[in-house]
Amino acid sequence: MARTMNRRPVTKINLDGSAEPRRRPDDLAAEEPLEIRIRKAPLAVTMRTPGQDIDLAVGFLLTEGVISHADDVLTAQLCAGTDTPNTYNVVDVVLGPDVPPPVTDPTRNFYTTSSCGVCGKASIDAVRTRSQFDITTDGVSVTAQTLASLPDKLRAAQRTFDRTGGLHAAGLFTADGELLVLREDVGRHNAVDKVIGWAVREGRLPLTGHVLLVSGRASFELTQKAWMAGIPLLAAVSAPSTLAAELADEAGMTLVGFLRGPSMNVYAGAHRVTV
Numbered sequence: 001m002a003r004t005m006n007r008r009p010v011t012k013i014n015l016d017g018s019a020e021p022r023r024r025p026d027d028l029a030a031e032e033p034l035e036i037r038i039r040k041a042p043l044a045v046t047m048r049t050p051g052q053d054i055d056l057a058v059g060f061l062l063t064e065g066v067i068s069h070a071d072d073v074l075t076a077q078l079c080a081g082t083d084t085p086n087t088y089n090v091v092d093v094v095l096g097p098d099v100p101p102p103v104t105d106p107t108r109n110f111y112t113t114s115s116c117g118v119c120g121k122a123s124i125d126a127v128r129t130r131s132q133f134d135i136t137t138d139g140v141s142v143t144a145q146t147l148a149s150l151p152d153k154l155r156a157a158q159r160t161f162d163r164t165g166g167l168h169a170a171g172l173f174t175a176d177g178e179l180l181v182l183r184e185d186v187g188r189h190n191a192v193d194k195v196i197g198w199a200v201r202e203g204r205l206p207l208t209g210h211v212l213l214v215s216g217r218a219s220f221e222l223t224q225k226a227w228m229a230g231i232p233l234l235a236a237v238s239a240p241s242t243l244a245a246e247l248a249d250e251a252g253m254t255l256v257g258f259l260r261g262p263s264m265n266v267y268a269g270a271h272r273v274t275v
Helices: 053-063 144-156 159-164 188-201 220-228 242-251
Strands: 005-012 022-029 032-038 041-048 073-079 090-095 110-113 117-119 168-174 179-185 210-214 233-236 254-260 263-268
Touching: 032 053, 041 053, 053 073, 053 090, 053 188, 053 220, 144 168, 144 179, 144 210, 144 254, 144 263, 168 188, 179 188, 188 210, 188 220, 220 233, 220 242, 242 254, 242 263
Parallel strands: 032 090, 041 110, 210 233, 233 254
Antiparallel strands: 005 022, 032 041, 073 090, 110 117, 168 179, 168 210, 254 263
16 A cells, blocks of 8 residues: 555644643655666656656656657566665666667756755756647637636545645546546645656547646646646646746647636636636
8 A cells, every 4th residue: 555644643732722732643645755767777766655656657757758658668667675664666667669768967867856846957958848749739628617616626536635734636637627537746746747647558648638737836847747748728726937837838738827716817828718
């Protein structure tokens, strides 16, 4: 069973005078390192919540431009790490013979954290990755009413968040508001990679006509990941960044922010949102 939560004692303090400080157990969202290897050669380390690690690795490889579709991956398996007892915090991926090996020069060294995603790349060019999919031709339209209903559906499916209050979520929806898959993680970018990895392994790419909803804000990195998977509409409960809006314009993607209750802001691609 995935180690999505750990229980530890805490001291509960109430300043309203209703109770004295007391010790009690509390559930915390798990955070552990995952090493992604290509034929046993280290490629990336990410801090993530254990669970759906194969999806995370495959999604990461897709959104970083290492693979293009499911057939590029021959095998992907959890491997024994160096911890005792064994935590299986390693995923080893074997790529197809026709897939170019990932570039491992200093400008493409990957280290990701649960807070900021990919860090430490040596140039702006190393951060940007162009998608194989042309989203500008995706003619899907989604009603504003449907979009407004998605955050409640996402929240209702966040089972681990209910107990820890410490996980981000990403959900993939159809244009009529059906939730296809939800993933939770301490890192929002990891949750997105888990969703996209699921789609890759299910043979669903490109994700034409779909909506990706993320809890919190929409960053440049999340917008790029959605573009890499061919997702035409990215929505966020909170605000987008300037680079996220600029990339959405460049990619021909629809970007929705502050999706809360009956209101929302459409920062790019407003033609896909109908009222």
